[in-house]
Amino acid sequence: MLIIQKGVATVKKFLFATAAAGVCGLFAASASAHNTLTNMEAYAGYMTDFEMRVTHGCKGSPVKEVRMKIPDGMVRVSVGNNRDWKTEVKMRKLDKPVPGDGGNMLTEAVDEITWKDPASPMPAGGVFEGFKFRGMVPKDAAGKIMFFRTINVCTEGDDKYIDLPKEELTASTPGLPKKLIEFMSATPGPSPFVIVVKPTKPQYPWEEMEPSKAEAPTQQKAAAN
Numbered sequence: 204m205l206i207i208q209k210g211v212a213t214v215k216k217f218l219f220a221t222a223a224a225g226v227c228g229l230f231a232a233s234a235s236a237h238n239t240l241t242n243m244e245a246y247a248g249y250m251t252d253f254e255m256r257v258t259h260g261c262k263g264s265p266v267k268e269v270r271m272k273i274p275d276g277m278v279r280v281s282v283g284n285n286r287d288w289k290t291e292v293k294m295r296k297l298d299k300p301v302p303g304d305g306g307n308m309l310t311e312a313v314d315e316i317t318w319k320d321p322a323s324p325m326p327a328g329g330v331f332e333g334f335k336f337r338g339m340v341p342k343d344a345a346g347k348i349m350f351f352r353t354i355n356v357c358t359e360g361d362d363k364y365i366d367l368p369k370e371e372l373t374a375s376t377p378g379l380p381k382k383l384i385e386f387m388s389a390t391p392g393p394s395p396f397v398i399v400v401k402p403t404k405p406q407y408p409w410e411e412m413e414p415s416k417a418e419a420p421t422q423q424k425a426a427a428n
């Protein structure tokens with residue numbers, strides 16, 4: 204009798220702990236178990252709004268800081284105003300300048316964003332919080348998968364979502380869904396990611412579509428000859 208009660212107590216304790224912690228391990232393969240980007244796909248060459256979604260604290264400890272690394276090639280990054288968190292950006296020098304807003308040239312790009320010193324820490328379980336930023340998805344990234352490595356710093360300990368797939372994955376990798384599940388469950392800390400797709404129309408309705416290489420007149424002529 205005593206043993207059974209002890210068993211029940213243990214189960215209860217386990218359920219409580221997992222509910223409070225938001226559970227990393229149990230649902231590791233589910234897309235909502237870790238830090239994830241709200242959008243699963245983004246268009247190459249689009250200025251895109253992103254939200255990094257933090258879904259739980261570190262083993263029951265509330266989140267007090269979130270750091271994120273911007274993937275290479277992504278420029279014109281800005282951080283959404285946030286009244287609860289202080290935001291900070293770290294810059295890096297670009298190998299060669301790229302066009303920015305209104306024709307000026309950029310020599311630096313945002314390398315890292317940090318959200319810290321919250322009005323109150325994000326509770327460890329039962330809620331999620333979104334961290335907004337935007338930026339230009341690289342034009343030449345269509346078909347690629349971009350990874351946004353993030354670290355959650357908690358009142359006690361931290362969770363690092365910085366792992367990358369063992370083999371390079373792209374949108375056209377055969378068996379991609381299965382390989383993504385493998386990647387997301389291979390370690391406790393898979394990096395959030397977004398699949399970059401080629402747009403079929405310009406981002407804004409007042410823009411002309413750039414002719415793709417396949418439609419270029421010279422190639423059509425070459426094909427006709």
Ligand SMILES: [Cu+2]
Nearest residue numbers: 226227236237
């Ligand atoms: Cu997790």
